[in-house]
Amino acid sequence: MSNPVKSTPCELCLSRKFSMFSDLAEEHLCTISDSKNFISHKKGQILYYENTKPLGVFCVNSGVVKIFKTASNGKEQIIRLAKKGDFVGYTSLIGEEAYTTSATIVEDASICFVPKEVFLKVLAEDNNFHRRLTQALCQDMGVMENKLTDATQKSIRERLALALLKLGDGYGVDGGDKQRLDIALTREEIAGIVGTATETVIRLLSEFKKDKLIDLQGKKIILLDRKGLARLSDFYG
Amino acid sequence: MSNPVKSTPCELCLSRKFSMFSDLAEEHLCTISDSKNFISHKKGQILYYENTKPLGVFCVNSGVVKIFKTASNGKEQIIRLAKKGDFVGYTSLIGEEAYTTSATIVEDASICFVPKEVFLKVLAEDNNFHRRLTQALCQDMGVMENKLTDATQKSIRERLALALLKLGDGYGVDGGDKQRLDIALTREEIAGIVGTATETVIRLLSEFKKDKLIDLQGKKIILLDRKGLARLSDFYG
DNA sequence: AAAGTTCAGTGACTTTAGTCATGTATTTTA
DNA sequence: TAAAATACATGACTAAAGTCACTGAACTTT
Numbered sequence: 126m127s128n129p130v131k132s133t134p135c136e137l138c139l140s141r142k143f144s145m146f147s148d149l150a151e152e153h154l155c156t157i158s159d160s161k162n163f164i165s166h167k168k169g170q171i172l173y174y175e176n177t178k179p180l181g182v183f184c185v186n187s188g189v190v191k192i193f194k195t196a197s198n199g200k201e202q203i204i205r206l207a208k209k210g211d212f213v214g215y216t217s218l219i220g221e222e223a224y225t226t227s228a229t230i231v232e233d234a235s236i237c238f239v240p241k242e243v244f245l246k247v248l249a250e251d252n253n254f255h256r257r258l259t260q261a262l263c264q265d266m267g268v269m270e271n272k273l274t275d276a277t278q279k280s281i282r283e284r285l286a287l288a289l290l291k292l293g294d295g296y297g298v299d300g301g302d303k304q305r306l307d308i309a310l311t312r313e314e315i316a317g318i319v320g321t322a323t324e325t326v327i328r329l330l331s332e333f334k335k336d337k338l339i340d341l342q343g344k345k346i347i348l349l350d351r352k353g354l355a356r357l358s359d360f361y362g
Numbered sequence: 363m364s365n366p367v368k369s370t371p372c373e374l375c376l377s378r379k380f381s382m383f384s385d386l387a388e389e390h391l392c393t394i395s396d397s398k399n400f401i402s403h404k405k406g407q408i409l410y411y412e413n414t415k416p417l418g419v420f421c422v423n424s425g426v427v428k429i430f431k432t433a434s435n436g437k438e439q440i441i442r443l444a445k446k447g448d449f450v451g452y453t454s455l456i457g458e459e460a461y462t463t464s465a466t467i468v469e470d471a472s473i474c475f476v477p478k479e480v481f482l483k484v485l486a487e488d489n490n491f492h493r494r495l496t497q498a499l500c501q502d503m504g505v506m507e508n509k510l511t512d513a514t515q516k517s518i519r520e521r522l523a524l525a526l527l528k529l530g531d532g533y534g535v536d537g538g539d540k541q542r543l544d545i546a547l548t549r550e551e552i553a554g555i556v557g558t559a560t561e562t563v564i565r566l567l568s569e570f571k572k573d574k575l576i577d578l579q580g581k582k583i584i585l586l587d588r589k590g591l592a593r594l595s596d597f598y599g
Numbered sequence: 600a601a602a603g604t605t606c607a608g609t610g611a612c613t614t615t616a617g618t619c620a621t622g623t624a625t626t627t628t629a
Numbered sequence: 630t631a632a633a634a635t636a637c638a639t640g641a642c643t644a645a646a647g648t649c650a651c652t653g654a655a656c657t658t659t
Contacts, residue, residue, distance in 0.1 A: 194507055196515035197596050204507050220500035225507050255492060262499045263457035269506040270431055270441050270462050276513040277557025278433035281616065311636065320514025322617055327638060343625095344636095359434050518646065549607065559647055564608055580655095581606095 132163035132237075133186075140186045143210025145257055153247045153254070162238040172228035172236070173214060179224055181240040183213040188234020189308060192226045193317060203317040206231065206295065206308075216262070218244065232309060279358075281321045285329050286358035288318050289339065293348050306346045369400035369474075370423075377423045380447025382494055390484045390491070399475040409465035409473070410451060416461055418477040420450040425471020426533075426545060429463045430554060440554040443468065443545075445532065453499070455481065469546060516595075518558045522566050523595035525555050526576065530585050543583045 135158035141147055146154065163186075166172070172183055172190060183190070190207040204226055207213050217224045218241060248255055275284055289306070297304035310318075316326045330346070333339045338354050340347040348354065372395035378384055383391065400423075403409070409420055409427060420427070427444040441463055444450050454461045455478060485492055512521055526543070534541035547555075553563045567583070570576045575591055577584040585591065 216500040225504035267462035
């Protein structure tokens, strides 16, 4: 689907530090490195569609991938954003089921594809890796429980404030109380993260701007007052 | 906290068939059986609170447990209901973090408690068990993605219809198109499952009754028209 | 069996957020 | 660079669901 580029071996991959492959045994790392496929993806391209069968695991080297579900009303609910070091599509592979989500590129990305058999072989043989993966899964489960609770119990205003803070954690530059979100999301995508209508996001963002919580410079969002957003994102603001 | 009763050994436990211990190696089963603690719990009793540290894993032998989060508005979001054969509290244990949820008894239950060290030892030594657990976790992740999407993209009416259908799957008797939900939940608890206000559940239930989708006999709910509920639970009903 | 407590149900009202319509920027593409 | 396509923005309206207040029913407790 995309142009294969000369591959960096996993042993030398700088994104590996951030991934679950970070302390994989040398031999397993080589197995993966030899069989993987390095591909460059442009914004908008698709990694996989919901309900298709996984053929392997994607490992993000750079760029941003959105993992989402298409609801029965046609809207996209973004489950998470994956960046450098993140694995994509492994839960469906391990769960031995069709993909429960779709994945597309949000910001131009380079991504490695590790074939099913190789990934599962390493998972089966490297107990330490398996242990780490299970632990990460369990922690992700806690994250999902939080998201579900926020989705049902918080207002859209609260959820948007929270979403901005989390984007700040993942993609913020400058740090401190004032940080620029270094990620290009459309208002519709932000709506997909929060789980609301695009117009509502637009309205609330200008409201936040009026309240000096954020600033809008073209496409980019600057968080001016993280504490204020945090107060707003919790029920009693 | 509760009255310990004479323990059924795991080898003879009838609920085990339904659990992830179902094909545990004999030796590991014995290790667990020897160290576990069988306890009887009454409705309303607490298994654990959010933010406390897990000391082991609960294995439900009979009865029903609700796993929930208390939101910042004080309401309970029920994450799932656990029954015979289900493990409770293992994700936080394996994730090496404090409980992300609380758990209390919804229907009088008998539950085994397996201490942390023993459970983790078996997990580390029995690769087959570890594999099965990871697989289940991955599938549960897909379930959570679905729940999140439903929570943000479906209306309360749709979500309630869906919740009733799922309760039918897990606790329905008679089967077919007409089934009685054999579980005693208050309207407030149903609201906690759906993620809405108690009054809204009450109103919608009487509406469903008026529309011959369900019947209300005292506390018990009877699903009269599963297909109708299914149609309603999907966006285009 | 009386009193207390929890639970179910209803009405009135308010707030929130979704939808539709339309207009203006801003990118893309031809 | 003009045209087309997206994306952003705003207003008006509607519908959905939450809150508050209260009543009556059904359990518990003593």
